[in-house]
Amino acid sequence: MKKTYGLHETLDLHEIAAFKTICMTKSATMRGLVSDEDLRQLLEQDVQLSTRHLQELDALLANVNV
Structure with missing residues (x-):
């Protein structure tokens, strides 16, 4: 069953994922x-740890039904 998140919650998830990706890229470099x-x-x-967090965020975003 898809969860319904508000638009601001979905945008927050995207923003967190983008920030975590930048941090992970810097650490890897x-x-x-x-x-x-x-x-x-x-x-x-x-x-x-960042890889695992991004996978969890991806799973949350995959279940979003705006």
Whole structure:
């Protein structure tokens, strides 16, 4: 069953997804440039977590019926 979200809620989901994508892209790019192993691991964890969050946001957006 499709959920009905208000237009502002749908736009908010899109805005969060766009921001999370930018943050993930920055972390993925910086991961290849840093020399500190601890920082590299933190960036890798951020990329993995962001990927999971984006998949969850995608699932929410797929069920939107405006």
